[in-house]
Amino acid sequence: MRRLLFYFSIAASLFAQLPGKRPFDAQCTPCHGIGGAGGRGPNLSVLRRAKTDEALRELIHKGIPGTEMPKGWMLSEKELRDVTAYVRSLGNVAPERVSGDALRGREAYIRDGCASCHVVGGEGQAYGPELTEIGSRRSPAYLREALEKPGAAVPEGFLMVRAVPVAGKAVEGIRVNEDSFTIQLLDSARRFHSFRKMDLAKLEKLIQTSPMPPHRGADVDDLIAYLISLRGAP
Amino acid sequence: MRIAAFFLLLATLLPAQVTYERLRAGELERGNWLTYSGNYAGHRFSPLTEMTPANAPAIHAIWAYQSHNPGEVETSPVVVDGVMYITEPPSTVVALDVATGRPLWRWERPMPPDLKTIGFGRWNRGVAVLGDMVYVGTLDSKLAALDARSGALRWEVPVADPNLGHCITAAPLAIGGKIIVGIAGGEAGIRGFIDAYDAKTGKRLWRFWTIPGPGEPGNKSWAGDSWQHGGAPTWLTGTYDPELNLIYWGTGNPGPDFNDDERAGDNLYSCSLAALDADTGKLRWHFQFTPHDMHDWDSTQIPVLAQATVRGTKRKVVALANRNAFYYLLDRATGEFLLGTPFAKQTWAKGLNDKGRPIVIPGTDATEQGVLVWPSLQGATNWFSPSYDAAAQRFYLSVREMSAYYFKSDAHYKPLGFFAGGGERVLDGDKAWGALSGIFACNRHHGRACWQRREGWSSAVQTKVTSMPLTLRTGNRSGNFKRAARSAPIRWPSLTAAGNAWRLPPLV
Numbered sequence: 256m257r258r259l260l261f262y263f264s265i266a267a268s269l270f271a272q273l274p275g276k277r278p279f280d281a282q283c284t285p286c287h288g289i290g291g292a293g294g295r296g297p298n299l300s301v302l303r304r305a306k307t308d309e310a311l312r313e314l315i316h317k318g319i320p321g322t323e324m325p326k327g328w329m330l331s332e333k334e335l336r337d338v339t340a341y342v343r344s345l346g347n348v349a350p351e352r353v354s355g356d357a358l359r360g361r362e363a364y365i366r367d368g369c370a371s372c373h374v375v376g377g378e379g380q381a382y383g384p385e386l387t388e389i390g391s392r393r394s395p396a397y398l399r400e401a402l403e404k405p406g407a408a409v410p411e412g413f414l415m416v417r418a419v420p421v422a423g424k425a426v427e428g429i430r431v432n433e434d435s436f437t438i439q440l441l442d443s444a445r446r447f448h449s450f451r452k453m454d455l456a457k458l459e460k461l462i463q464t465s466p467m468p469p470h471r472g473a474d475v476d477d478l479i480a481y482l483i484s485l486r487g488a489p
Numbered sequence: 490m491r492i493a494a495f496f497l498l499l500a501t502l503l504p505a506q507v508t509y510e511r512l513r514a515g516e517l518e519r520g521n522w523l524t525y526s527g528n529y530a531g532h533r534f535s536p537l538t539e540m541t542p543a544n545a546p547a548i549h550a551i552w553a554y555q556s557h558n559p560g561e562v563e564t565s566p567v568v569v570d571g572v573m574y575i576t577e578p579p580s581t582v583v584a585l586d587v588a589t590g591r592p593l594w595r596w597e598r599p600m601p602p603d604l605k606t607i608g609f610g611r612w613n614r615g616v617a618v619l620g621d622m623v624y625v626g627t628l629d630s631k632l633a634a635l636d637a638r639s640g641a642l643r644w645e646v647p648v649a650d651p652n653l654g655h656c657i658t659a660a661p662l663a664i665g666g667k668i669i670v671g672i673a674g675g676e677a678g679i680r681g682f683i684d685a686y687d688a689k690t691g692k693r694l695w696r697f698w699t700i701p702g703p704g705e706p707g708n709k710s711w712a713g714d715s716w717q718h719g720g721a722p723t724w725l726t727g728t729y730d731p732e733l734n735l736i737y738w739g740t741g742n743p744g745p746d747f748n749d750d751e752r753a754g755d756n757l758y759s760c761s762l763a764a765l766d767a768d769t770g771k772l773r774w775h776f777q778f779t780p781h782d783m784h785d786w787d788s789t790q791i792p793v794l795a796q797a798t799v800r801g802t803k804r805k806v807v808a809l810a811n812r813n814a815f816y817y818l819l820d821r822a823t824g825e826f827l828l829g830t831p832f833a834k835q836t837w838a839k840g841l842n843d844k845g846r847p848i849v850i851p852g853t854d855a856t857e858q859g860v861l862v863w864p865s866l867q868g869a870t871n872w873f874s875p876s877y878d879a880a881a882q883r884f885y886l887s888v889r890e891m892s893a894y895y896f897k898s899d900a901h902y903k904p905l906g907f908f909a910g911g912g913e914r915v916l917d918g919d920k921a922w923g924a925l926s927g928i929f930a931c932n933r934h935h936g937r938a939c940w941q942r943r944e945g946w947s948s949a950v951q952t953k954v955t956s957m958p959l960t961l962r963t964g965n966r967s968g969n970f971k972r973a974a975r976s977a978p979i980r981w982p983s984l985t986a987a988g989n990a991w992r993l994p995p996l997v
Binding site (some may be wrong): 274320322374377380382385387431432434436437438441445447449451 | 571572586587589591592593595596597599621634636637639640641642643644657
């Protein structure tokens with residue numbers, strides 16, 4: 256009888272976890288990885304932005320403005336509750352280890368001139384993504400890919416395009432905005448360009464292209480350690 | 490030659506920076522609008538000549554931008570080299586492509602859910618630009634510096650405690666290396682101030698308290714401890730004379746607004762214009778328009794800097810059309826009163842004495858039964874900017890002729906309480922909202938109207954002068970954009986902005 260109760264309680268706890276796992280697997284794993292282990296999105300072992308269940312539910316429901324975390328509008332009220340409970344249960348997922356040295360990584364960051372295109376804590380110039388909280392947004396594996404093969408890990412909002420006007424010089428830059436009739440770019444000199452598409456002879460989307468030079472060698476581990484240490488304001 | 494080529498290359502590669510030198514000459518740049526008032530002198534004047542009375546009827550919208558946030562929009566757009574920076578309620582900054590209206594970036598900071606604005610709405614009136622940064626004051630009283638190309642936060646510093654009713658609604662003013670900031674919260678019993686911050690680091694460089702502390706000159710103009718919660722906020726952007734290195738900034742009403750039981754005295758420096766040394770924040774001079782104000786007539790209106798011949802002498806002057814219905818001319822270097830004349834109906838003062846001090850008509854202070862006084866609490870003019878055409882020496886302002894019953898009630902200070910000690914009730918019927926408002930032009934500094942155009946009531950008529958004889962206005966409660974011309978109205982299809990009451994000044 257006691258054994259039966261034990262199995263029953265195990266089954267009940269598994270069952271209790273399952274409802275949120277399904278919608279999580281379908282909607283959240285592409286960024287947060289299986290079981291919240293991290294990837295393009297952060298590892299979910301520490302929920303820095305959601306101290307309470309209510310805050311977590313709100314965050315899943317409304318997304319995080321200014322980040323790639325979208326609104327969970329597709330989740331029903333029940334799914335929202337279930338996913339919240341499931342994400343809360345992921346607290347024991349171990350974060351991926353990093354082997355590099357964050358201090359050396361910081362030196363490499365300065366030496367390589369990363370601050371000419373990235374902002375950390377208000378320092379640097381904004382052309383590429385801001386890195387102030389990058390350690391709480393990306394996994395080490397994702398950062399490795401982004402450093403070694405920047406074109407393979409272009410984040411949302413940083414598509415490179417080349418616009419060739421019918422008259423005038425071609426402009427290459429990051430797409431800032433685009434609709435059916437117009438497109439706006441920011442070039443590497445940090446100048447905005449605005450085109451009406453009817454004035455363009457050609458508009459190329461340079462998919463899997465990044466203006467960032469690839470990194471190799473020992474620096475990469477150290478840079479990853481430095482970037483992972485950037486977790487923004489507490 | 491090679492060096493020259495290098496510098497030429499460098500010049501084409503560097504993004505355009507908004508240097509202090511460019512700001513000093515802001516009115517000369519075609520197609521740009523670099524400061525809140527267009528130039529340091531507060532002229533809100535456009536040098537463009539493309540728009541004329543002849544072609545105005547053909548003007549039509551080429552793009553529209555829909556604010557993401559509901560509420561009243563009071564931003565004064567700033568335009569730099571093809572990018573327009575606007576703010577949306579509560580403190581969101583958006584960079585728009587001028588050619589298409591498409592957003593380039595937006596910066597939004599969530600406000601504390603329990604944030605209170607006491608005596609005003611969740612407004613923001615715009616940004617300042619300097620170098621490659623955009624500066625904005627937030628409703629929860631922080632000053633933020635953003636990267637002009639991406640909106641990335643460079644730094645953010647607390648200016649004051651929002652839990653005591655401080656808010657920032659005014660656009661900051663950028664001068665050489667400094668960002669000047671004013672504060673709102675007069676009805677919350679704050680003690681007003683004007684701050685300067687290092688444009689690069691956000692470090693506070695100086696603070697001028699608009700209410701002097703114990704032992705300082707002027708503190709005795711407040712009975713007892715009333716100075717501590719006396720208001721005198723600084724919620725509109727001031728102007729700047731680079732030659733005299735003086736900042737001109739208006740101050741708000743004393744608190745509690747309608748109950749003076751505890752605040753006997755002139756209540757310095759409320760309802761005043763303060764001229765501050767830009768390097769130190771020290772008061773060079775002040776002029777108090779309404780000593781011991783009893784009607785909530787803030788004197789935060791834009792101080793317009795001009796040259797004028799007064800009684801045969803050419804002088805640098807500052808002109809200000811006050812909420813109390815008088816137009817003033819002061820000497821810019823000394824604060825000497827030169828001229829003062831009413832520009833709208835007023836029933837509270839017999840006139841001004843030779844020092845510019847009002848001769849108050851007895852029995853016009855708020856009472857428990859209510860006292861009918863012109864102008865109303867909203868004032869004969871208010872936050873909406875005037876314009877100044879330097880060539881024609883004409884001062885344009887939006888005027889409202891309204892009266893109100895002023896009531897007095899109890900006033901007890903408590904943090905985040907409404908510390909007004911009364912209020913107003915406007916007249917019923919056609920003498921109240923609606924009948925009498927419009928744009929007036931004052932002739933050659935003497936404050937006499939040379940023309941006026943009366944329109945239906947509009948909550949915030951804005952003027953801005955183009956170099957052609959066109960005066961533009963925007964904004965009524967339904968969000969319609971309209972325009973008024975000097976002589977006769979020109980038919981121009983209204984643009985309606987859905988969802989927001991747009992109360993921003995037009996740009997040309």
